[in-house]
Each structure stands twice: as structure tokens, then as C-alpha cells.
Amino acid sequence: MSAERNGKVKCVIVGSGNIGTDLMIKILRYSKNLELVMMVGIDPNSDGLARAKRLGVETTYEGINGFLKRKDLVDQVDIIFEATSAKAHLQNAPIYRELGKIAIDLTPAAIGPYVVPPVNLGAHLDKLNVNLITCGGQATIPMVYAVSRVVPVHYAEIVSSVASKSAGPGTRQNIDEFTQTTAKGLVAIGGARRGKAIIILNPAEPPIIMRNTVYTIADECDPDEVTESIYSMVNEVKKYVPGYNLKSEPIFDPLDKYPIRIPGYGEFNKGYKVTILLEIEGAGHYLPKYAGNLDIMTSAALRVGELFAEKILSEKTLAK
Amino acid sequence: MSDKKVIINDVTLRDGMHALSHQYELEDMVQIAKALDEAGVDIIEVTHGDGLAGNAINYGFSKYEEEKYISAVADVLKRAKLDVLLLPGIGTIEDLERVIDLGVKVVRVATHCTEADISIQHIEYSKNRGMDVVGFLMMAHMIPPAELVKQAKIMEGAGADCVYVVDSAGAMLPQDVADRVKALKDNLSCQVGFHAHHNLSLGVANSLSAVQSGADRIDASLCGLGAGAGNAPLEVLIAVFDRAGIRTNCDLYKLMDAAEELVRPMMKRKGVEVVIDRDALSLGYAGVYSSFLLHAKRASKRFGVDTRDILLELGRRKMVGGQEDMIVDVAVELAKKRGKEVEVE
Numbered sequence: 001m002s003a004e005r006n007g008k009v010k011c012v013i014v015g016s017g018n019i020g021t022d023l024m025i026k027i028l029r030y031s032k033n034l035e036l037v038m039m040v041g042i043d044p045n046s047d048g049l050a051r052a053k054r055l056g057v058e059t060t061y062e063g064i065n066g067f068l069k070r071k072d073l074v075d076q077v078d079i080i081f082e083a084t085s086a087k088a089h090l091q092n093a094p095i096y097r098e099l100g101k102i103a104i105d106l107t108p109a110a111i112g113p114y115v116v117p118p119v120n121l122g123a124h125l126d127k128l129n130v131n132l133i134t135c136g137g138q139a140t141i142p143m144v145y146a147v148s149r150v151v152p153v154h155y156a157e158i159v160s161s162v163a164s165k166s167a168g169p170g171t172r173q174n175i176d177e178f179t180q181t182t183a184k185g186l187v188a189i190g191g192a193r194r195g196k197a198i199i200i201l202n203p204a205e206p207p208i209i210m211r212n213t214v215y216t217i218a219d220e221c222d223p224d225e226v227t228e229s230i231y232s233m234v235n236e237v238k239k240y241v242p243g244y245n246l247k248s249e250p251i252f253d254p255l256d257k258y259p260i261r262i263p264g265y266g267e268f269n270k271g272y273k274v275t276i277l278l279e280i281e282g283a284g285h286y287l288p289k290y291a292g293n294l295d296i297m298t299s300a301a302l303r304v305g306e307l308f309a310e311k312i313l314s315e316k317t318l319a320k
Numbered sequence: 321m322s323d324k325k326v327i328i329n330d331v332t333l334r335d336g337m338h339a340l341s342h343q344y345e346l347e348d349m350v351q352i353a354k355a356l357d358e359a360g361v362d363i364i365e366v367t368h369g370d371g372l373a374g375n376a377i378n379y380g381f382s383k384y385e386e387e388k389y390i391s392a393v394a395d396v397l398k399r400a401k402l403d404v405l406l407l408p409g410i411g412t413i414e415d416l417e418r419v420i421d422l423g424v425k426v427v428r429v430a431t432h433c434t435e436a437d438i439s440i441q442h443i444e445y446s447k448n449r450g451m452d453v454v455g456f457l458m459m460a461h462m463i464p465p466a467e468l469v470k471q472a473k474i475m476e477g478a479g480a481d482c483v484y485v486v487d488s489a490g491a492m493l494p495q496d497v498a499d500r501v502k503a504l505k506d507n508l509s510c511q512v513g514f515h516a517h518h519n520l521s522l523g524v525a526n527s528l529s530a531v532q533s534g535a536d537r538i539d540a541s542l543c544g545l546g547a548g549a550g551n552a553p554l555e556v557l558i559a560v561f562d563r564a565g566i567r568t569n570c571d572l573y574k575l576m577d578a579a580e581e582l583v584r585p586m587m588k589r590k591g592v593e594v595v596i597d598r599d600a601l602s603l604g605y606a607g608v609y610s611s612f613l614l615h616a617k618r619a620s621k622r623f624g625v626d627t628r629d630i631l632l633e634l635g636r637r638k639m640v641g642g643q644e645d646m647i648v649d650v651a652v653e654l655a656k657k658r659g660k661e662v663e664v665e
Contacts, residue, residue, distance in 0.1 A: 213645035
């Protein structure tokens with residue numbers, strides 16, 4: 001099988017847009033266990049494919065079929081990173097499954113279980129398909145989890161603002177899936193009882209740095225304890241996204257003074273509304289530093305890919 | 321003026337939601353909708369101020385669920401078409417599916433003026449469901465007419481029956497409106513509409529300018545009830561249109577009565593004022609999204625900084641519709657700069 005000669009696990013990236021290209025740069029520069037053998041695109045003139053060629057990565061512009069034709073590569077590859085769109089992944093996923101390949105899904109298609117590295121990194125290493133939710137989910141779910149591990153969270157809502165320039169056609173076509181998948185992630189991984197997600201594209205020049213606001217309705221608690229949990233989670237995320245920062249200390253609005261009534265759900269008049277203001281500066285690998293939304297997604301993908309690769313390598317050592 | 325009748329799209333029940341901090345009573349909505357219907361208004365919009373699924377901490381929760389408001393109004397309309405607003409990024413096609421069978425006839429899909437491509441799926445879906453579909457280009461003062469045309473074409477291409485020039489910040493002067501409406505009329509074959517805010521006291525004047533430049537649809541609300549200093553006051557608009565020889569299906573006296581007997585008493589009862597105070601004026605002056613007004617006033621109280629300073633900073637940062645969370649961000653930053661502690665109260 002594969003993963004023999006240089007002790008690395010071979011992978012491909014399907015989708016040569018902003019996300020795929022940024023991930024390519026991260027794998028080539030930082031990966032210990034992954035070797036990128038092909039970049040799959042659909043536009044021969046795309047910047048991502050041109051970049052891949054310059055960096056010595058094989059490319060195809062014939063989409064997934066261009067990869068499948070290359071039986072030699074298909075046999076070697078263990079991991080496929082999907083950086084296309086939710087729709088495309090729904091079509092591609094059964095093919096990957098048929099081939100027995102591990103799919104790490106960076107679209108909001110959400111076929112496989114959700115993974116947010118600082119919350120449940122190693123949880124689904126036995127699965128053939130894992131989903132990374134959305135950039136907004138990767139950015140905000142750790143914060144919701146930081147609150148919910150201390151105190152019950154009745155409701156979590158996030159607003160992600162990204163620079164228009166950093167939102168490619170995939171993101172734009174997936175805007176409904178973005179809000180729906182992120183909201184589900186706030187509940188499934190963040191631990192909130194209800195979730196809502198909002199995304200805003202802002203065209204300002206110079207482009208705005210990715211911003212995320214996280215609101216939670218938290219039960220009665222000690223604000224200091226919640227704050228401490230939030231800060232320690234920020235440090236966890238910073239380990240793989242150094243530009244992940246709080247814009248201010250978390251803001252606690254007491255609900256007995258500012259009650260919140262959600263029609264069809266209930267009235268909350270004890271505990272706190274906790275507001276967390278985040279700014280995410282990217283590493284500037286593919287797009288400039290404003291595009292923290294790329295960075296948090298591709299950094300998460302690399303972390304998850306790395307862990308799968310480690311597992312594959314150790315299994316192969318054992319098999320010998 | 322030509323013989324064509326201008327289509328009047330009422331927003332008292334949707335943009336007016338902002339002015340009421342989304343606390344509309346169902347009964348008020350029903351009474352106002354009935355009066356608008358009887359007065360000949362063509363289209364009546366009902367949704368949260370920020371569109372379908374706008375119920376959120378970021379924008380404020382409405383008193384009742386959106387289905388309740390929509391059904392209540394749908395039940396009493398005899399002539400007017402019911403319309404809902406949707407902002408992709410906040411609401412989704414699923415949200416549309418949830419309400420479309422309640423009697424909705426018109427769907428308006430709103431994006432920031434440079435982001436029309438995020439509305440394509442929602443426009444196509446609504447078209448397939450047999451809706452009259454409107455593309456709504458917000459904060460249209462921020463880009464020149466030629467760029468607005470490019471964005472409008474994306475919406476028209478997706479199937480929109482009408483594309484709006486939306487002056488969300490109430491920042492345009494009559495010539496700005498004329499330039500944009502004319503550019504769209506010259507380059508599109510679908511209808512063109514205009515939505516005013518009254519922050520510079522130009523709501524009616526700008527709407528007149530729009531019609532004189534060829535606009536087919538105009539938004540307005542009774543007593544101007546809407547975000548910021550409100551919209552073009554409908555009863556005034558129709559009086560002016562009558563005087564200018566612009567034809568509509570509206571009955572002036574009936575609209576005057578509805579404003580006087582229903583909306584103004586409701587505003588008094590709810591303690592709501594829609595006026596050009598210094599804060600609302602700052603919106604128009606600085607080109608800031610009108611819905612930010614009440615949120616900025618609240619943040620001003622909470623963090624002890626001047627509302628105008630918050631609004632002007634939001635304008636400087638070029639914040640767009642929907643970024644209400646940045647109001648708290650700016651207020652906290654301004655408070656910190658002034659050495660104020662932000663703490664648990």
C-alpha cells in the first residue's frame with residue numbers, strides 16, 4: 001500500500017479555490033505526516049492550480065474525474081480533503097467511500113460527524129468522513145463550549161463578518177448551508193440547547209479582518225469562572241491559529257436587569273447574556289492576513305488530517 | 321408624467337418593526353393592514369425588521385413568532401399582495417419554505433449593494449414557487465451607478481421582476497437617487513424600485529426624484545414608521561404624488577385617516593417617536609445603516625459614550641447592514657479609550 005517510501009501519508013485536495021489553496025500551502029510548509037500528491041480543480045486558469053504547479057504539485061482541471069483517471073495516485077492516496085462546495089461534496093462523498101478513502105470535508109455539506117479540534121479532535125478517527133462545519137463554526141464553537149462546560153447554555157448565537165474578498169464562489173453558493181450547519185454545530189459540539197448563526201460579507205477596503213461575535217444565554221454562574229474558561233480556550237485555539245484573539249474581556253449582562261424573551265422558546269430572566277467579541281487574523285499564507293476565516297478552517301483541517309495520518313502510519317507499522 | 325401607475329409597497333409593518341423594537345401587537349398589525357388594504361396599497365410587507373429569521377439577540381426578538389404575524393395579516397388582506405423580506409446570511413430558503421404557503425405573493429431578497437450574488441439561489445427558489453420577486457440592493461449610496469447596474473443585473477439574471485435602489489442610510493440626495501434609478505432603468509428590462517429613509521428629511525423628495533427618473537415601485541410607511549428617522553411617510557408621499565400628477569392605486573384620505581387614527585395612537589401608546597433627532601440625523605450625514613439607531617442609543621447608555629460617536633465610527637469602519645454586533649464592539653472600544661471600566665453591573 002501507500003505511506004511507505006518517505007513515511008508520509010498521501011493526500012489530495014479537491015477544490016482549488018481560496019480554501020484549497022491555503023490548505024495546500026499549509027500542508028507543504030508544515031505537515032509532518034502528509035504528502036500532497038495532487039490538487040484537483042475545474043478551471044484551467046484558476047490561480048490555485050497555477051500556484052500548485054509552481055510549487056511542484058501535480059494538478060488536474062478535470063475535476064474529480066481527472067483524479068480518478070490516475071489509478072496510480074488513487075491507489076496511493078489515503079486522505080482526501082474536500083474544499084469544493086456543499087453540493088459538490090454530496091456528489092463526491094459516495095465515490096470516496098466506495099474507494100475506502102478518508103474524507104475530511106471543509107464544506108458545510110455535513111455528511112460526517114462534526115470535528116472542532118480544541119473540543120473533540122480525536123473523537124471520530126474511526127470514521128471515513130468527518131466534517132469541519134464552517135469557518136464561522138470553527139471560530140465560535142470553542143467559545144460556546146468554553147461557556148457550556150461551566151454553566152448550562154440555553155441559547156447561543158454567533159455573527160461572523162468576513163471580508164467580501166475572502167468569500168469565494170463556494171462560500172457564496174453555500175450561504176444557507178453556512179448558517180444552518182453552523183447553528184447545528186453550536187448545539188452538537190458547542191453544547192448550547194439552541195443555536196443561531198448569521199454571516200455578513202463586508203466589502204470595505206482595506207478588507208476587514210474576520211470578526212465573530214458570540215452571544216450566549218447562560219444560566220446563573222460565577223462570571224469569573226466563565227471568563228477563566230474562555231481565556232483558557234482562547235489559548236487552546238491559539239496553539240494552531242496564532243491570530244485568534246478576544247477584542248475585549250467577555251461582557252456579562254445580568255438577565256434580571258436585561259431579560260431576553262425568545263418567542264416560541266421562553267423568557268430568560270436569571271443568569272447572564274455573555275458577549276464574546278473575537279477577531280481572527282490569518283497567517284497570510286494564501287490571502288492576506290484579513291482572511292482569518294481561511295486560516296481557522298485550513299488550520300483545523302491540517303490538524304485533523306495530521307491526526308488521521310498518524311493513526312494510519314501507526315497501523316501500518318503494526319501491520320509489518 | 322406617463323399614464324403608468326406607480327406601485328406602492330408599504331413597509332409600516334416591517335421597517336416599522338425597528339421603530340417598535342420589534343414589539344408589534346398582532347391586533348395593531350391587523351388593523352393597520354386592513355386600513356392599508358382598503359386604502360389601495362398594492363403590496364404590504366410583513367416580517368421582522370431584519371427579514372425572515374431576524375429574531376436574534378443581535379437584532380432583537382419580536383413579540384410574537386413570525387408565522388403569527390404573517391398569518392394574521394394574510395387573513396385580512398382582500399386586494400393587496402402580502403410580501404416577506406429575506407436577507408441571505410440571516411434567513412434561508414428553509415425559512416421561506418416555512419412561511420410561503422401562509423399567503424405570501426411577493427418575496428424581496430436583500431443584500432448589501434456589492435453582494436448580489438448571494439441572493440441568486442433565493443431569487444431562483446422564489447421564482448420557481450411562482451412569487452413576484454424583488455432584488456433589494458441595500459446601502460446603495462456606497463457605490464456609483466455603473467457598479468450598481470452590474471449588481472442589479474445579477475439579480476435580474478436570477479429572475480427578479482424588480483430591483484430596488486435602497487437608501488438604507490437615508491444618505492442620498494435627490495440627484496444621487498435620480499442617477500441610480502436612471503442607470504438601472506437604462507440597463508435593465510425588469511422594473512426598478514426605490515426605498516427611502518428620512519434621516520436627511522428627504523424621504524418624500526427622494527421618492528419623487530425616483531419616480532421622475534422612471535421608478536416603477538416605491539416603498540413608504542404610515543407616519544414614516546421605520547428605522548432611523550423612518551421611511552418616506554406614505555400619507556405625505558401620496559399627497560405629493562397627487563400634486564405631481566403621479567398616479568397610484570392609493571386613496572389619500574384613507575391613508576391620512578389610518579396614519580392619524582391607527583398608527584399615531586399606537587406610537588403614543590408604545591412610547592415610540594420617529595423623528596430626526598441628532599442621532600438619526602447623524603445616520604444620514606455619516607451614511608450609516610438606519611437600523612443601527614436604537615441599538616446605538618442602547619449601547620450609549622450601557623457603556624456611557626455618545627451615540628453620535630458610535631455611529632460616526634461605524635460609518636468610518638464602513639459597517640454594512642446586519643453588523644449590529646459591531647455597535648457594542650465600537651462602544652466598548654470608545655469607552656476604554658476614555659478610561660471607563662466595562663464590568664458586570
